[in-house]
Amino acid sequence: MNLSRTGTSLPDTDVIARCRRLVEPAMRAAVSRLHPRGADMVSYTLGWSDAAGRPYEGAGGKSVRPAIALLSAEAAGGTAESALPGAVAVELVHAFSLVHDDIIDQDERRRHRDALWKAYGVGPALLAGDALLALAVARLADRPEAMGYLSRALVELVHGQTADMAFESRPWRGPGEVSMAEYTEMAAGKTGALLGAAAATGVALGGRPELSERMWAMGVELGVAFQITDDVLGIWGDPQVTGKPVHSDLRSRKKTVPILAALASGEPAAGRLADALAGETDDAALTLTACLIEEAGGRDAADRLAARHLTAALDVLDECLPAAAELKELCLSLAGRMH
Amino acid sequence: MNLSRTGTSLPDTDVIARCRRLVEPAMRAAVSRLHPRGADMVSYTLGWSDAAGRPYEGAGGKSVRPAIALLSAEAAGGTAESALPGAVAVELVHAFSLVHDDIIDQDERRRHRDALWKAYGVGPALLAGDALLALAVARLADRPEAMGYLSRALVELVHGQTADMAFESRPWRGPGEVSMAEYTEMAAGKTGALLGAAAATGVALGGRPELSERMWAMGVELGVAFQITDDVLGIWGDPQVTGKPVHSDLRSRKKTVPILAALASGEPAAGRLADALAGETDDAALTLTACLIEEAGGRDAADRLAARHLTAALDVLDECLPAAAELKELCLSLAGRMH
Numbered sequence: 001m002n003l004s005r006t007g008t009s010l011p012d013t014d015v016i017a018r019c020r021r022l023v024e025p026a027m028r029a030a031v032s033r034l035h036p037r038g039a040d041m042v043s044y045t046l047g048w049s050d051a052a053g054r055p056y057e058g059a060g061g062k063s064v065r066p067a068i069a070l071l072s073a074e075a076a077g078g079t080a081e082s083a084l085p086g087a088v089a090v091e092l093v094h095a096f097s098l099v100h101d102d103i104i105d106q107d108e109r110r111r112h113r114d115a116l117w118k119a120y121g122v123g124p125a126l127l128a129g130d131a132l133l134a135l136a137v138a139r140l141a142d143r144p145e146a147m148g149y150l151s152r153a154l155v156e157l158v159h160g161q162t163a164d165m166a167f168e169s170r171p172w173r174g175p176g177e178v179s180m181a182e183y184t185e186m187a188a189g190k191t192g193a194l195l196g197a198a199a200a201t202g203v204a205l206g207g208r209p210e211l212s213e214r215m216w217a218m219g220v221e222l223g224v225a226f227q228i229t230d231d232v233l234g235i236w237g238d239p240q241v242t243g244k245p246v247h248s249d250l251r252s253r254k255k256t257v258p259i260l261a262a263l264a265s266g267e268p269a270a271g272r273l274a275d276a277l278a279g280e281t282d283d284a285a286l287t288l289t290a291c292l293i294e295e296a297g298g299r300d301a302a303d304r305l306a307a308r309h310l311t312a313a314l315d316v317l318d319e320c321l322p323a324a325a326e327l328k329e330l331c332l333s334l335a336g337r338m339h
Numbered sequence: 340m341n342l343s344r345t346g347t348s349l350p351d352t353d354v355i356a357r358c359r360r361l362v363e364p365a366m367r368a369a370v371s372r373l374h375p376r377g378a379d380m381v382s383y384t385l386g387w388s389d390a391a392g393r394p395y396e397g398a399g400g401k402s403v404r405p406a407i408a409l410l411s412a413e414a415a416g417g418t419a420e421s422a423l424p425g426a427v428a429v430e431l432v433h434a435f436s437l438v439h440d441d442i443i444d445q446d447e448r449r450r451h452r453d454a455l456w457k458a459y460g461v462g463p464a465l466l467a468g469d470a471l472l473a474l475a476v477a478r479l480a481d482r483p484e485a486m487g488y489l490s491r492a493l494v495e496l497v498h499g500q501t502a503d504m505a506f507e508s509r510p511w512r513g514p515g516e517v518s519m520a521e522y523t524e525m526a527a528g529k530t531g532a533l534l535g536a537a538a539a540t541g542v543a544l545g546g547r548p549e550l551s552e553r554m555w556a557m558g559v560e561l562g563v564a565f566q567i568t569d570d571v572l573g574i575w576g577d578p579q580v581t582g583k584p585v586h587s588d589l590r591s592r593k594k595t596v597p598i599l600a601a602l603a604s605g606e607p608a609a610g611r612l613a614d615a616l617a618g619e620t621d622d623a624a625l626t627l628t629a630c631l632i633e634e635a636g637g638r639d640a641a642d643r644l645a646a647r648h649l650t651a652a653l654d655v656l657d658e659c660l661p662a663a664a665e666l667k668e669l670c671l672s673l674a675g676r677m678h
Contacts, residue, residue: 033494035501100469104462123443126465127500130439130472134493137476141490144483151480154473155372161466162374 013333015326019067019087022080026088030135041120041128045099047111051119061111064334065090065198068327072202072215075324079206085139086146086201090194092136093150097157097194099129104165105252112243145209146201149216153197160189167255172277173263178255180264180305184224191230192223203321211320218316225309225335231256232302233336235290247286253277257305262298269296310335352672354665358406358426361419365427369474380459380467384438386450390458400450403673404429404537407666411541411554414663418545424478425485425540429533431475432489436496436533438468443504444591451582484548485540488555492536499528506594511616512602517594519603519644523563530569531562542660550659557655564648564674570595571641572675574629586625592616596644601637608635649674 031042043049050056066087073083101107102115103122109115117125133154140147163186170176196219200212233242234249235258242248249256259277263270273292279285293299310331317328370381382388389395405426412422440446441454442461448454456464472493479486502525509515535558539551572581573588574597581587588595598616602609612631618624632638649670656667 035498035505037505038497038501100465104465106462122461123445124504126439126443127497127504131494131497131501133469133472134490134497138490138494141486142483144481144486147480147483147486151473151477155470155477158377158466158470158473159374162377162470165463165466166374166376 073206156193192220412545531559600640
């Protein structure tokens with residue numbers, strides 16, 4: 001679900017800036033309910049302060065989920081303000097998931113800074129994650145038309161993360177190998193569900209709840225497209241942009257689309273790739289692994305698959321909200337198709 | 340919030356057994372939504388299975404929160420079944436909080452078995468806790484009259500836990516010492532809020548939402564009484580019953596009511612206690628510490644304070660639901676006043 005790796009590929013457009021101006025004060029109001037110790041940690045992880053509590057600029061997320069909620073509400077004929085509770089809730093859930101993911105994956109870096117657990121310790125960071133989730137739920141507790149999608153996203157999110165974790169102990173090839181269908185279901189949960197909730201709550205709060213189910217499906221497709229793009233960046237992304245070490249997903253042996261597609265390609269390089277995945281993880285070996293994936297067509301296959309899911313998302317959008325130009329542009333930029 | 344330490348002090352009455360028979364199938368239905376890997380961990384932590392996935396008996400909680408929800412609904416004139424969504428939700432949140440607490444406190448044992456993180460690892464256990472919370476929220480997503488209390492309990496719960504954590508770095512005496520008012524606020528959040536949510540959702544779903552606010556307050560008072568009773572057991576409880584090592588709260592230097600009251604007593608033993616708290620934590624030193632707390636009147640003061648909060652809870656109950664005999668009996672047993 002890590003959307004941050006797209007880094008600079010998402011232009012800081014006027015649209016995003018406008019959404020941020022609406023969302024940030026509402027986020028700060030939500031966070032002010034926390035215990036001061038919890039608020040400090042949450043401010044750090046949201047990029048508002050450094051680990052000493054001093055104001056900080058430039059480490060925040062790109063607020064794409066709240067932007068989707070607000071733009072969906074506008075496209076549905078409502079005001080951006082009408083969708084603010086949904087926008088805040090999905091952004092808080094997103095922040096929660098990053099904090100807990102970094103603990104689970106023992107990732108020490110996030111957005112070019114120490115991960116929250118690295119800066120404050122595992123126990124406090126775990127609790128700060130819980131605080132973010134509690135605030136998200138509180139924000140929509142009195143809006144059942146939106147709460148249903150938030151809670152569905154939470155269940156799906158955890159389902160996807162658990163599936164991703166379970167993939168680790170499965171073989172690359174042969175009986176028990178991870179199928180593309182299983183990958184897609186995992187990505188739909190881990191990354192798609194919260195984007196689905198952003199879009200569905202946006203139209204529901206914007207006055208057109210009858211569009212929510214289809215907008216949920218739109219967000220899920222967008223999320224799968226995004227996750228596959230993120231998989232590509234996890235292998236070939238520039239560490240300066242992604243904020244993660246080079247080849248990080250290869251080092252951790254994550255089961256990502258480029259590798260799964262390469263192994264299933266039937267190309268001669270697939271066999272050599274399987275051997276490489278059973279071998280060392282030093283820099284030279286990982287560079288070779290990346291080359292073999294590309295040679296077996298894994299990178300192209302991933303790009304094509306991402307494009308297919310993005311197209312599915314855009315088709316829903318054209319059908320439900322044909323005039324949603326800003327939202328469409330945001331979706332394109334999210335899936336890395338607009339540079 | 341660990342209610343399990345009362346151990347055998349809560350009789351497994353017909354009332355509790357009846358509530359359990361209603362709640363357990365509903366809990367199993369909720370858990371069946373999880374990924375199989377997540378369902379395995381949740382089954383372990385709920386006491387339904389061992390770490391190898393085999394059926395297991397006898398490690399479950401006492402289901403006091405769901406019982407409060409169901410009995411509150413009945414006392415409000417509704418059926419027990421009407422409050423099932425609330426009962427399941429509060430029990431899931433309780434299980435979530437125990438799983439995350441054990442990670443935060445690095446407690447290796449829970450209900451005479453390995454804590455979930457000890458059995459499955461920190462990352463998987465963290466995720467299983469998140470899964471429990473997601474299911475709880477999903478259970479009430481379409482019931483805003485109950486969801487409001489659940490989400491309020493979540494925010495208060497995390498607030499109380501954060502306060503408790505922040506207490507650790509504060510001095511025993513002098514500037515910055517923890518006041519009894521601060522302790523009470525912490526306990527109201529950490530332990531009271533979820534009992535408040537159980538009672539409030541119970542009457543709301545049972546058809547008398549106008550009683551919810553006062554029943555919330557009832558549950559909070561009950562929770563503070565319970566937490567203080569738990570503090571006493573954390574020092575003088577029988578390890579065979581509590582499932583925790585003897586003097587566990589003294590070893591971890593937890594700021595509990597018996598110690599805070601003893602230090603504030605002005606008795607000669609208070610000075611010696613302050614010295615002991617600055618010294619060793621071997622068994623002999625902890626035994627002496629426990630004696631000094633008792634000598635300075637800390638144990639009596641804690642018992643009196645617990646009784647005062649319990650009385651406050653029962654007063655609300657008499658006023659709101661004077662015919663609620665079973666609920667009243669349960670509250671008495673919970674605060675350890677019925678042996």
